[in-house]
Amino acid sequence: MNVVGPLVLLCCIIGGYSSQLEVLNQWTLLNFDLPFEYSYEDIRLENTVFTGFEVTSNRIFLATPRLRVGVPATLSTIPRNTPPGSSPVLQAFPDWSMHGAVRGDVNCTGLISVYRIRADSCNRLWVLDSGVMTSLDDFTRVCNPKLMVFDLRTDQIVRTVIFPREVLRPSSLLTNLIIDEDVQGRCDSAFVYMSDTASPGLVVYDGLKDQAWRIMHPAFFPDPDFSDYNVDGESFTLMDGVVGLAHSPTLSTLYFQPLATDRLFSIPTSALTKGPPVEFEQMPVSLVGKKSSQGLGLTISLTDDTLYFSPLTETAVATWNPVTGQQRLLAYDSEKLQFPAELRWLNDGSVWLLSTRFQKFFKRTIISSEINLRIIRIPPKNGLSRGVNNHLLY
The missing domain is CATH 2.120.10.30 (TolB, C-terminal domain)
Incomplete structure (x- = not known):
């Protein structure tokens, strides 16, 4: 997938992406x-x-x-x-x-x-x-x-x-x-x-x-080149390895991502469930793609295997379908989508997420009079119908 521009610029041009967020x-x-x-x-x-x-x-x-x-x-x-x-x-x-x-x-x-x-x-x-x-x-x-x-x-x-x-x-x-x-x-x-x-x-x-x-597997480890994060102008450093997980039963695939990376990986569940690996066994890990920035939350639709992820720098939620290759910008909000800690797809097609402003908790800069924590719902069918110019994953 080719990238022709950063996601953050697209978010600033396209309106209406925060109006669909239900707090x-x-x-x-x-x-x-x-x-x-x-x-x-x-x-x-x-x-x-x-x-x-x-x-x-x-x-x-x-x-x-x-x-x-x-x-x-x-x-x-x-x-x-x-x-x-x-x-x-x-x-x-x-x-x-x-x-x-x-x-x-x-x-x-x-x-x-x-x-x-x-x-x-x-x-x-x-x-x-x-x-x-x-x-x-x-x-x-x-x-x-x-x-x-x-x-x-x-x-x-x-x-x-x-x-x-x-x-x-x-x-x-x-x-x-x-x-x-x-x-x-x-x-x-x-x-x-x-x-x-x-x-x-x-x-x-x-x-x-x-x-x-x-x-x-080495793919579980953090990448030092991506240990620095910038969310809403506030920077911090954290070397966290694998944490984001999503499972496709139909594709028999586990998707995963360390926090400190721009990459998304996958492994067949057959390689996980067959029992303890033998000495020197190579795990069949594949690179799915690269994201526009680091992310934590990861979930998947059980109806069409669309992956949902949240690039932290862009304060956005995006989707990518590994079968069709289609990408979409699902939601963007520089205030409400600061550091989504977890995304969950529900059976009605909605996506729920925890917005945490974790960067402020981490750096002890929390202001107790401000809204810092949210549970947000994104209704079904939100986002662009065409995804070729969304520049989310490549």
Whole structure:
């Protein structure tokens, strides 16, 4: 695909790309329904930013990892149907007894630091707990990483997976997951693909065999040439490896991207699910294309395999279809689309995203009187019908 001009210039010329953004919820800083025994001296809302979410019929689940001290709960819920632009109070999930780490009450059977979550077709929520506190400051591992599965009918734990030592590294940070169900409704036999961002690699879990293994490839690593980011005129540096994941069941393909790169990669899921790789085995990783800038959020349409991604510098959401090659600019807004942490395609064809202004949380430049966090919905069929001049991926 040929590039004839930067995406950011196109965004400034074409109007109407922010008018389709539906701001479902927004906050200056997140607010939690704290139990009476919690002291506000322990809480640092200016350190609390969401990185992952899941949407069910009646709830939105929000993951707020403990990047720094003072994060009240690392997994919470709000009602799905609230007034547009409202700022609902977050409720700890499943309850506050699982979140004592904020007060120094570390219990490894509870939730330590969650980056992302996924629901399966059996109405269960898979929660990936990194086990790492204050990962931006001193990277303190207090518990082994684990997968916890909650039955959303009862909010009770039905399965816990503790990963064996051989699939981890001393600085492992598990940040994202994909649930690959071979047949809908057979959730216990699903494969789970997880990104290790700080010790770059993929961890694969076979739910039927209760076995995990590690996949390595240079494409999982960050590129030092892309470790500097500029969002709305504010720059910062972060050397994060693989974190963005999207799965196409029809193409049997896992798409992935490190944060510090302009590249998007893919690997056949058959290479992931066949079992632990043998020594010196070469993984069949392919370069899908190059983006206009770095990105974090990544999702895919289950109807036509269109990929949705968000180039950070351009404060935009874009699409690319690997089958047809068509590209589109889906949305652009220099204020509302600052650092989308996660994108999710829903069955009605809409795309939901978390807008976080992470650059301000990272640099401690948050202004508590400004809107810093948003849940945004992009309706179906938004964006250009012709994509040849959108210059999104090449």
